Amino acid sequence: MRMRLIPDDPFPEIGHPFTTDVSADGRWIAVSCYANGRDGRGRIAVYRTSDLALWDQLVLGRSVETLAFHPVLSLLAVGTGEGDEFEAQGGLHLYEPETRRRVDVEVAGAEVVALSWRDARRLEVTFSAPIVDYEDLGNVAYTRAVAERDDWSRVTADVLAARIAWPQAPAQVDWAAAKGPGVDAPQRYLAAVAAEHGTSWSRRSGPAAVEALSDGRVLVARPTGTLLECWAQDGTLLWSLPEPEDTFERSGCRLHVTPDEESVWITVLVGTSDNRRTRLCRFALADGAPLAELALDFPVVIAARTDGAWVARDSRDLFPWAHWPPGPSVVLTPTGRQLGTLELGECHTSFDLPVRRSPHLLFLYGDGPAGVQPPLLEKWVVRAGPEGIERLFPLSWDDSLGVHHGGPAVYVDDALGAGLVHGCTGRDGSYLVRRSYPDGAVVWAHRFDTGITGVDAHDGLVHAVTAGPACELLTLRGTDGAVLRRQPLALGAHVYTPTCLSAGPDGELLIGTAEGRIVRARA
Incomplete structure (x- = not known):
């Protein structure tokens, strides 16, 4: 597949920028970002300032809480964390853009919520841990450690872990001071950098x-x-x-x-x-x-x-x-x-069944006794016409799969006759299924670990895209469901997260992404 982006502007991989910092030598921009629909892990995109090209991406096991470049070296410190009212986990990470070398230290029982380089020798690390009080949940305690080192280049994980383990003192957090120097408005900063290069960027x-x-x-x-x-x-x-x-x-x-x-x-x-x-x-x-x-x-x-x-x-x-x-x-x-x-x-998000290219008005209709909450109702595909509502077939074709949630669909009419290709979600995964129309017999079905976010058809082929973390584009033969092409939605070093799909009259695919860009794909 040949792919290109709309719009073709800088920083297309970012989606929403949360925190941004620039290296002391001005060569590198680091942006913590999150593309809704991925697997929830933190992500940092690193760009060269010379041409705004993507240099590297760091995918971290937890949300990015803070980042800060060293005041002299091209060395990025990153704090991560996740937790609730009862427990927390975190991480401290060092990254050298020039060599792409990365050091990871796990932090048990606390998140790393703030980082500040006091000077070229000292890195101040602030931790947050929940105070477990069942009568007053939701409070946290902050502690702080200062890691000192004469030479921060080539530091190892064991040395870094020892530097932040002890002593830790109770602390108050100045959130304004915890932000990256001079980059307290990432969107405005990135737009200004793009303008300096004669182009534009907006979230x-x-x-x-x-x-x-x-x-x-x-x-x-x-x-x-x-x-x-x-x-x-x-x-x-x-x-x-x-x-x-x-x-x-x-x-x-x-x-x-x-x-x-x-x-x-x-x-x-x-x-x-x-x-x-x-x-x-x-x-x-x-x-x-x-x-x-x-x-x-x-x-x-x-x-x-x-x-x-x-x-x-x-x-x-x-x-x-x-x-x-x-x-x-x-x-x-x-x-x-x-x-x-x-x-x-009744209706609910689980009744979603947007059908493309259909000569009929098709819906999911809930069936069940009074008082049953809408998500739990048995769902039927129905057709609406002047004569009223006509039941066609149940959404679920196998009770053992626990199919309960609809998805994007497309009406097809080929050598097999009329059919409905639709996505749906079951107890242990998602499915892309072709049903004969109007009786609903299953012609073929494929199971996926992630949801189907878009389906369309053109010239005998069915195209579908899946959510993160797979983020795949699939092309199947409409008659038998044979997978002809299956690939991540990747341009360059980044895999985009699909949110929707439309096929043009010439077969070109338009794919919306969580990063805010449109991917144009052509075989």
């Missing part, structure tokens, strides 16, 4: 949805930061819509492009966690101009069919869970005219 949240248009343009919906972006085939940003000021937590989670590709509908969630509501906004694809707006009194997920009819369903995405009946789902035309309503019953 972008991982896309919730991407859509490939027939003329090569790419639509990107993001949950935060911007609402909607339109990119040209060459990677130029054509237009961008800002996130509405009244959005609540996240905005553009679902898209519906009208069949004529003249406009797009997008969800904007407003309100509060226990009373989310939705503005359905329609924009012109030519320039992003607003065309229409509909207001619904519930949080919406969108289902659509290929003729342009679409449904705004009450997702019940509330906290705490709603104690009132779900609202009727609204059936709409491409222009937003209401055709009617559907009673689709």
Whole structure:
């Protein structure tokens, strides 16, 4: 697969930068970052300042709490930690960019939460350990040790461990002083560095949805930061819509492009966690101009069919869970005219089944006695039409697998006839399954250790992407499920974390990533 990024700007591997520091000689930039959807381990990207190229990445077993370069040497100190009200574990790590040499020291019973070089000889290390008091949980005690060494180059793990083990004294933490020198606003700093090199950089949240248009343009919906972006085939940003000021937590989670590709509908969630509501906004694809707006009194997920009819369903995405009946789902035309309503019953994130390329309106429907919480309801694939709701087949095809959660799907029609290829989650893993349509018989199935985040089909092939830590792109033959290609979503030294997938009319794949970039992939 040939791959390239949209946008093609510096620091694409970062995602969200948390802490940044620069080496004393100005040659290296270290950025602690986290791509949502990976396996939760801390990650530090190291860049050369000369050309902003990625030099190395450190993947650490725990979250990165702090980092600081030595005041003279090109030596990075990193503190990590994880824990709760009862126990904690941490680590102290030293890294030399020039040689890529790394020293790791485990810290039992405490996190390493702050580091400060007092001078070229002394490294101040601050630890945090929980105070276990069942009547007043959540408090921590800070201690501090100062490791002294005349020459910090080529230090070994046993020497470093001995330097920080004793003595440790009770301490108060000055969090402002614990930050990297002069880099207390990583996003502004990285943008300024990019500008010095004649380019630009900004943090972008991982896309919730991407859509490939027939003329090569790419639509990107993001949950935060911007609402909607339109990119040209060459990677130029054509237009961008800002996130509405009244959005609540996240905005553009679902898209519906009208069949004529003249406009797009997008969800904007407003309100509060226990009373989310939705503005359905329609924009012109030519320039992003607003065309229409509909207001619904519930949080919406969108289902659509290929003729342009679409449904705004009450997702019940509330906290705490709603104690009132779900609202009727609204059936709409491409222009937003209401055709009617559907009673689709309870819903939950486990009912997610966004089906691409379907000539039918398909949903997951919950079945079970009154009082059963929505995630525990038996789920059926149903078809909605003028005659009402028709049950087709249960989501689970084998009770022993404990399949309980839907996933992305695509409707296919090939030599085997009509079928539904969908992701789902069971008791011990995730599955990509082809079901015959409309009876639901299993044609083929593959199991994965990580979730399926995107599925689409083109010219007899099924494409799918998986979440972290695997972060794979797969191509399968639609008829028998044979895996034709399986590879990490890697560009250069970094493996990107897929969040969504769309196949263009020419077979090019558009893959949204947790790092905020779009990967264009072509065989």
